Each structure stands twice: as C-alpha cells, then as structure tokens.
Amino acid sequence: MAGANEDCLIEVSGGRIVLDAGGDAVDSNGSIRITGGELYAIGPASGADAALDYEFEATVEGGIVLMVGPAGMAETFTGGTQPFALVQASGAAGDLVEVLAADGTVAASFTAERAFQAVNASAPGLADGSACQLVVAGTATSFTASTTPSASRSAPGPAGPSPRTAQNSAS
Numbered sequence: 001m002a003g004a005n006e007d008c009l010i011e012v013s014g015g016r017i018v019l020d021a022g023g024d025a026v027d028s029n030g031s032i033r034i035t036g037g038e039l040y041a042i043g044p045a046s047g048a049d050a051a052l053d054y055e056f057e058a059t060v061e062g063g064i065v066l067m068v069g070p071a072g073m074a075e076t077f078t079g080g081t082q083p084f085a086l087v088q089a090s091g092a093a094g095d096l097v098e099v100l101a102a103d104g105t106v107a108a109s110f111t112a113e114r115a116f117q118a119v120n121a122s123a124p125g126l127a128d129g130s131a132c133q134l135v136v137a138g139t140a141t142s143f144t145a146s147t148t149p150s151a152s153r154s155a156p157g158p159a160g161p162s163p164r165t166a167q168n169s170a171s
Contacts, residue, residue: 003029004055012037012063020113024053025067032058034065034080034122043069045115050074052120060084060122064108066097068116076120076149083145084122087134091116095137099123102130 008030014037019025025041026032032054043051051069052058059080068091076086091097091112098109099121107125119134126132126145133140144150 005030006056008055009033011035012039016040021049021051023049025051025069027053028058029055031056034058034060034063036063038064039067040110041067041069042113043067043116046070046072046117048073051116051118052076062124063122064124065120065122066099066108066110067120068097068112069118071117074118074120077122079148080122081147082122082124083126083128083130083147084120085126085132085134085143085145086149087119087121087141087143088117089119089134089136089139089141091136096135098135099126100133100135100140101125102127102132107132 008028010028010032012034016038019041022044025043041051043049047070050073051067052075057078060077061081071088074086077084093114095112097112099107101107105125107123128147130145131142132145133142
C-alpha cells in the first residue's frame with residue numbers, strides 16, 4: 001500500500017468518460033465512487049494491471065459502468081446502492097459487450113478496443129439479486145447482480161477470494 005492515501009478519491013458523477021489504458025484504467029491510491037454518468041474503461045489485454053484498481057474501497061451508486069481488462073488482477077466494487085458484477089468472460093478487439101437486465105433489455109453496451117478476460121458491469125437497469133447476462137460477441141454468460149461482492153464458485157481455499165477479487169456468481 002505504498003502511496004496509499006485515504007484523502008485520494010476518484011468520483012464520477014456525470015458525463016461520459018471513455019478510458020483506454022495500457023496500465024490500470026481507473027486507478028486510485030485511495031477510493032473510487034461512481035454516482036452517475038457513463039464510465040467505459042479498457043484496461044490492458046494482460047499483465048499485472050486491471051481495468052479497476054484502488055487501495056481502500058470502490059462503490060457504485062448510479063450511472064453506467066463497463067470496464068474490460070485482464071482477469072489476473074481484476075477487482076470488483078466493494079459495495080454501493082446499485083448492483084454490479086465482475087464477470088469472467090473473454091472477448092477480442094472489436095467485440096460488442098452487452099449487459100442484459102433480468103427482463104432481457106440491454107442495460108449497457110459498448111465495443112471493446114482490445115482483447116479482455118474480465119468485465120466489471122453496473123447499470124441502473126440491474127436489480128439486486130437478479131439473474132442477468134453478459135453477452136460478448138453473441139456469447140452469453142449468466143451472472144447475478146448484487147450490491148455486495150460475493151465469493152466465486154471456483155473460490156480457492158476454504159475462505160475464498162477477498163471481496164476485491166470476488167466474482168459475482170458468474171456461471
């Protein structure tokens with residue numbers, strides 16, 4: 001946690017932000033809070049970086065969030081009032097990424113600019129505990145949207161992964 005600072009905060013409250021990063025895309029030495037707007041982030045295709053990186057907490061309370069990047073260091077949100085998910089799903093540069101709410105409507109979408117293995121998603125159309133789908137280039141992966149991180153079904157060891165790297169019930 002060298003360089004960590006509780007006074008550091010990245011806050012997104014409106015507008016449309018598109019990040020294309022060779023390293024960590026949304027990276028705070030403190031916390032991240034998303035309350036509105038649209039945030040699309042493309043992390044590196046592989047390596048020790050991720051689309052989302054923080055030291056203390058990352059919350060989502062509104063807006064549309066779609067972040068793609070490598071799975072190895074992928075982190076999810078620590079909480080919030082709007083449901084979210086970290087889904088293990090691979091895609092290539094140019095693939096359409098869509099988040100479908102439980103009723104089948106498209107809650108969020110964008111086109112990835114490079115290959116990826118993990119997707120962070122949150123949108124107003126997702127309901128806590130609802131069965132949703134992430135569709136990458138026509139291939140669907142089911143997940144459960146939640147306002148809290150949950151352990152992965154393929155959790156290592158008896159305790160499972162930390163909430164920062166937990167996967168929200170993806171199947």
